Amino acid sequence: MKTNQFRAVMLVLLMAVVSLGTVSAQAITVTGTVTDAKDGTPLVGCSVQIKGTTKGTVTNMNGRYTIQAKKGETLLFQYIGYKQERRVVKSATLDVKMKADELVLEECVVVGYGHETRAAKVMSTAYRAVCPTSGIMYDAANAEEYGQIQENGFKNVSDAALSTFSIDVDAASYSSMRRFINKGELPPADAVRTEELVNYFSYDYPKPTGSDPVKITMESGECPWNSAHRLVRIGLKAKEIPTDNLPASNLVFLIDVSGSMWGANRLELVKSSLKLLVNNLRDKDKVAIVTYAGSAGVKLEATPGSDKQKIREAIDELTAGGSTAGGAGILLAYKIAKKNFIPNGNNRIILCSDGDFNVGVSSAEGLEQLIEKERKNGVFLTVLGYGMGNYKDKKMQVLAEKGNGNYAYIDNLQEANRVLVGEFGATLHTVAKDVKLQVEFNPSQVQAYRLIGYESRLLKNEDFNNDAKDAGDMGAGHTVTAFYEVIPTGVKNDYVGKVDDLKYQKKEKVSVKPTGSNELLTVKLRYKAPDKDVSKKMELPFVDNKGNNVSSDFHFASAVAMFGQLLRESDFKGNASYDKVIDLAKQGLNNDGKGYRREFIRLVEAAKGLDRTNKN
Structure with a gap:
């Protein structure tokens, strides 16, 4: 009897232990905020990972994170420039204060061009510092490259009544600017392309209703940085297509796995980014993976979107090391894309790189010719830029322009989610090209004007009717915005100077006969269907109401344009100031469901603190 009682007691204890173990092993939702220990500033994009697994997340714009974990598991917190934190999960709330890492050379391994480090990682172009305790890579010298921008000035209408340019839907400059400010410095002036800052945001333009895939909208108001001038906003909206109705996609992930891509904000971020895209693939889509370092190779043959696990596993296996045969990789990617070509589908290469090509076809001219030749086969190129310190922005921008695709810079996983998930159709499906x-x-209405931004997209007037001239492309649901600063007739200004009369020839004065029209301007637009080579033209006149009853979107977009001119230290910024940018942007927060506009205001506030010359 006693024996049976003892067994019963032991059985009850055993069941209790098993139950306790089961409870302790249950996953809980852990949330918290990651901040700078010194001033309490939220750290945006801090990596949070469960130790010993590939499961992780990143902090949002408020430094907040959410992750499924088990009690007793260890969370690793990593952020460039800060000491790595390890915290054991004890409850559902876990806040972390990160300390800036004051590195000394004795504590780090410094590696340079052509040298091997521990783990056989080969760096190139820029020097790096690798902290042995955290494995985080730091830039010891900056070798980033940006194309030189000669800012557009005012043009006298009597000399140049026409202004012609290619549209630009890229937004790489915005996330690049954000990366600089988040690490505590203002971006180089040439890294700031004002039109890309403006076009980072979507605006509430009317949708196309007719047969044309694009609709033109115009609006004008008082110029915020020069009240005597007018500011005209031209907006374009491409037709929207529900994701399920998008044509089947034949995608080739072309991934740079060279040594310069080693690190958390490079290849590891690429892998996390592409897995977000994989989650949204449909059964009718297919993906192949091509990698390149010292040479190029096929990592994964074309695989249906339904086999997501196989695609994810191939991505997880990627490691970085070696030189960068970018040209060979691009050639192989086009070969694979053409091999799996889908007629009337979305055939596209997605290049993920820092642009540091140093083996094979690496000059900008050589790559341009290669991509221009291949795009005629109906395969477009999307470029996703990663990394810092040795980043080649100019080269990446050229590749996207010549490949009939778009260009984004991915500074954190949130940006990857915006580009590859939130704007899946716009990023990957073209509805109007060139x-x-x-x-x-x-x-009779305009004395002079200037186009704000688009310096690298200017065209000759005769290029407008030349269908052989390449131009920008619009994806499903894309919006494009362009601003003109206009000096009305009769307004005195110091921007349009007088030229002395010629000595050796007489210039006959041509009298301008006004037509009597009260129109301020007329916008003409040309586009081609994605599968056509002949363009169609649209035309829309605009009358300025001379008032300032503008939309909230106008307020916000003009604030972004003003900010770009401050960052560029523009000769035409007038009385612009950071405070004016902030006040104006706050008038445009109506359409901010995802918080991007509020993030912009925080960036402006940070830039104001970084700019020592700023008095406002």
Whole structure:
């Protein structure tokens, strides 16, 4: 009897232990905030990972994170420039204060061009510092490259009544600017392309309703940085297509796995980014993976979107090391894309790189010719830029322009989610290609004008009607915004100077006969269907109401344009100030469901603190 009682007691104890173990092993939702220990500033994009697993997340714009974990598991917190934190999960709330890592050379391994480090990682172009305790890589010298920008000035309408340019839907400059400010410095002036800052945001433009896939909208108001001038906003909206109705996609992930891509904000971020895209693939889509370092190779043959696990496993296996045969990788990627070509589908290469090509076809000219030749086969190129310190922005921008695709810079996983998930159709499906704008100004209404931004997209006036001239492309649901600062007739200004009369020839004065029109300008747009080579033209005149009853979107977009001019230290910024940018942006927060506009205001506030010359 006693024996049976003892067994019963032991059985009850055993069941209790098993139950306790089961409870302790249950996953809980852990949330918290990661901040700078010194000033309490939220750390945006801090990596949070469960130790010993590939499961992780990143902090949002408020430094907040959420992750499923088990009690007793260890969370690793990693952020460039800060000491790594390890915390054991004890409850559902876990806040972390990160301390800046004051590195000394004795504590780090410094590696340079052509040298091997521990774990046989080969760096290139820029020097790096690798902290042995955290494995985080730091930039010891900056070798980033940006194309030189000669800012657009004012043009006199009597000399140049037409303004012609290619549209630009890229937004790489915005996330690059954000990365600089988040690490405590203002971006180089040439890293700031004002039109890309403006076009980072979507605006509430009317949708196309007719047969054309694009609709033009115009609005004008008082110029915020020069009240005597007018500011005209031209907006384009591409037709939206539900994700399920998008054509089947034949995607080739072309991934740079060279040594310069080693690190948390490079290849590891690439892998996390592409897995977000994989989660959204449909059964009718297919993906192949091509990698390149010292040479190029096929990592994964074309695989249906339904086999997500196989695609994820191939991505997880990627490691970095070696030189960068970018040209060979691009050639192989086009070969694979053409091999699996889907007629009337979305055939596209997605290049993920820092642009540091140093083996094979590596010059900008050579790569341009290669991509221009291949795009005619109906395969477009999307470029996703990663990394810092040795980043080649100029080269990446050229590749996207010549490949009939778009260009984004991925500074954190949130940006990857915005580009590859939130804007899946716009990023990966073209509805109108070679989109050009030509604006004609009415000399009876306009004395002079200047196009804000788009310096690398300017076209000759005769290029507008030349269908052989390449231009920008618009994806499903894309919006494009362009601003003109206009000096009305009769307004005194110091921007348009007088040229002395010629000595050796007489210039006959041509009298301008006004047509009597009260139109300020007329916008003409040309586009081609994705599978056509002949363009269609649209045309829309605009009358300025001379008032300032503008939309909240106008307020916000003009604030972003003003901020770009401050960052560039523009000769035309007038009385612009950071405080004016902030006040104006706050008037445009109506359409901010995802918080991007509020993040912009925080960036402006940070930039104001970083700019020592700023008095406002």
